[in-house]
Amino acid sequence: xxxxxxxxxxxxxxxxxxxxxxxxxxxxxxxxxxxxxxxxxxxxxxxxxxxxxxxxxxxxxxxxxxxxxxxxxxxxxxxxxxxxxxxxxxxxxxxxxxxxxxxxxxxxxxxxxxxxxxxxxxxxxxxxxxxxxxxxxxxxxxxxxxxxxxxxxxxxxxxxxxxxxxxxxxxxxxxxxxxxxxxxxxxxxxxxxxxxxxxxxxxxxxxxxxxxxxxxxxxxxxxxxxxxxxxxxxxxxxxxxxxxxxxxxxxxxxxxxxxxxxxxxxxxxxxxxxxxxxxxxxxxxxxxxxxxxxxxxxxxxxxxxxxxxxxxxxxxxxxxxxxxxxxxxxxxxxxxxxxxxxxxxxxxxxxxxxxxxxxxxxxxxxxxxxxxxxxxxxxxxxxxxxxxxxxxxxxxxxxxxxxxxxxxxxxxxxxxxxxxxxx
RNA sequence: GGAGAGAUGCCGGAGUGGCUGAACGGGCACGCUUGGAAAGCGUGUGUAGGGGCAACUCUACCGCGGGUUCGAAUCCCGCUCUCUCCGCCA
Numbered sequence: 001x002x003x004x005x006x007x008x009x010x011x012x013x014x015x016x017x018x019x020x021x022x023x024x025x026x027x028x029x030x031x032x033x034x035x036x037x038x039x040x041x042x043x044x045x046x047x048x049x050x051x052x053x054x055x056x057x058x059x060x061x062x063x064x065x066x067x068x069x070x071x072x073x074x075x076x077x078x079x080x081x082x083x084x085x086x087x088x089x090x091x092x093x094x095x096x097x098x099x100x101x102x103x104x105x106x107x108x109x110x111x112x113x114x115x116x117x118x119x120x121x122x123x124x125x126x127x128x129x130x131x132x133x134x135x136x137x138x139x140x141x142x143x144x145x146x147x148x149x150x151x152x153x154x155x156x157x158x159x160x161x162x163x164x165x166x167x168x169x170x171x172x173x174x175x176x177x178x179x180x181x182x183x184x185x186x187x188x189x190x191x192x193x194x195x196x197x198x199x200x201x202x203x204x205x206x207x208x209x210x211x212x213x214x215x216x217x218x219x220x221x222x223x224x225x226x227x228x229x230x231x232x233x234x235x236x237x238x239x240x241x242x243x244x245x246x247x248x249x250x251x252x253x254x255x256x257x258x259x260x261x262x263x264x265x266x267x268x269x270x271x272x273x274x275x276x277x278x279x280x281x282x283x284x285x286x287x288x289x290x291x292x293x294x295x296x297x298x299x300x301x302x303x304x305x306x307x308x309x310x311x312x313x314x315x316x317x318x319x320x321x322x323x324x325x326x327x328x329x330x331x332x333x334x335x336x337x338x339x340x341x342x343x344x345x346x347x348x349x350x351x352x353x354x355x356x357x358x359x360x361x362x363x364x365x366x367x368x369x370x371x372x373x374x375x376x377x378x379x380x381x382x383x384x385x386x387x388x389x390x391x392x393x394x395x396x397x398x399x400x401x402x403x404x405x406x407x408x409x410x411x412x413x414x415x416x417x418x419x420x421x422x423x
Numbered sequence: 424g425g426a427g428a429g430a431u432g433c434c435g436g437a438g439u440g441g442c443u444g445a446a447c448g449g450g451c452a453c454g455c456u457u458g459g460a461a462a463g464c465g466u467g468u469g470u471a472g473g474g475g476c477a478a479c480u481c482u483a484c485c486g487c488g489g490g491u492u493c494g495a496a497u498c499c500c501g502c503u504c505u506c507u508c509c510g511c512c513a
């Protein structure tokens with residue numbers, strides 16, 4: 001959420017942000033300006049009447065009988081006027097807050113122009129895609145041949161985009177996740193187990209709602225939502241709190257199952273584990289003071305942390321600076337890491353590092369007390385460390401052998417207890 | 424799931440419908456005192472929004488939402504949450 005005071009003074013900057021992000025908001029901004037102005041016109045009137053009601057009410061107790069009658073008559077008038085105006089006030093406030101939730105965060109100047117992921121700008125590559133001296137198989141062919149990935153039965157039991165991981169695939173998934181978790185712990189991140197079901201304020205606070213309702217599984221009976229990423233619970237951890245300066249920055253790493261409806265993606269990435277309804281993910285989140293320089297530093301750090309995981313697993317990847325049109329509503333800037341996937345013949349998104357400034361913190365009412373004892377909204381950031389199914393794709397396909405077996409990346413051998421999957 | 428109790432400021436804890444943004448105690452901050460500290464004494468100590476260069480001032484907020492009333496932390500209704508007991512349970 002943007003600062004309403006700031007929007008009031010910079011409506012055109014918000015409109016420009018919407019244009020760059022391809023999130024049309026010109027009308028919303030205009031509407032906001034109108035409602036906001038109406039509210040600001042109304043407020044002094046209501047408050048003046050309330051003040052009068054208050055003071056003359058106090059006089060009533062010690063007034064003479066004659067005065068009482070006059071005061072009472074005036075109080076009755078005030079009551080009605082105030083009631084009418086309060087209703088307007090509440091309605092205007094609700095409308096204004098609703099509009100505010102729809103406005104996009106302003107992208108950083110270095111966010112490239114562009115309409116879709118095709119316009120993302122590559123800023124770095126690491127490693128070289130392996131040249132196979134045989135015809136490489138896809139993770140799904142490898143996994144089914146080895147009997148460790150079973151999509152057909154996943155579909156039988158749970159419908160499309162579901163799967164079973166058996167034996168070494170399950171263990172490999174565990175190994176990657178634990179390796180990722182351990183790596184982040186060496187960087188001082190606190191490991192956290194988070195709630196997978198969250199209330200609406202957590203979804204709204206992290207800016208998945210309003211707008212993302214169709215992507216989330218909803219347990220209507222209990223008014224709870226299944227998280228699509230632990231970012232939701234983890235960033236909400238300190239919601240409605242005022243943190244002390246000394247305890248910042250907060251660095252957390254969580255592992256969770258992620259649930260995604262993938263509505264509107266029918267026919268996209270239908271084969272294999274690339275796009276599924278459920279997967280596991282290790283995620284890093286940082287909460288710190290409202291300082292652009294520090295946020296940028298954290299952004300670089302969390303990107304680096306994830307790159308180190310891929311480097312340790314010797315998986316070629318590239319980093320892209322996500323363009324405006326591919327950026328979500330809440331982000332200031334986003335770097336995606338795409339890992340080489342032989343079956344796609346291209347890099348596939350495996351990580352997404354975002355910084356938000358105070359956009360989420362404002363919605364979450366997540367604050368801290370600065371050196372001058374003033375309360376301010378925090379800055380938040382997050383990045384994937386490892387998402388199980390997509391990492392599985394990358395490992396199986398990049399580390400496959402001609403006989404259909406898989407060499408376990410050396411760094412994972414201690415976690416797997418073996419250096420090879422297959423015959 | 425059944426029964427009961429409760430929800431007030433950083434914490435504990437009072438509060439008769441107007442004099443309560445809220446007694447009292449603790450904590451914390453600053454000052455005095457001291458060689459230094461403790462004790463003691465004094466002062467201060469919420470958030471958000473509006474107005475003023477500023478001192479300052481106005482409004483809202485005592486779990487949340489309604490209602491009664493000229494006026495509600497205080498009365499009424501609904502909801503949520505917490506705790507205790509019973510049941511069930513990985």
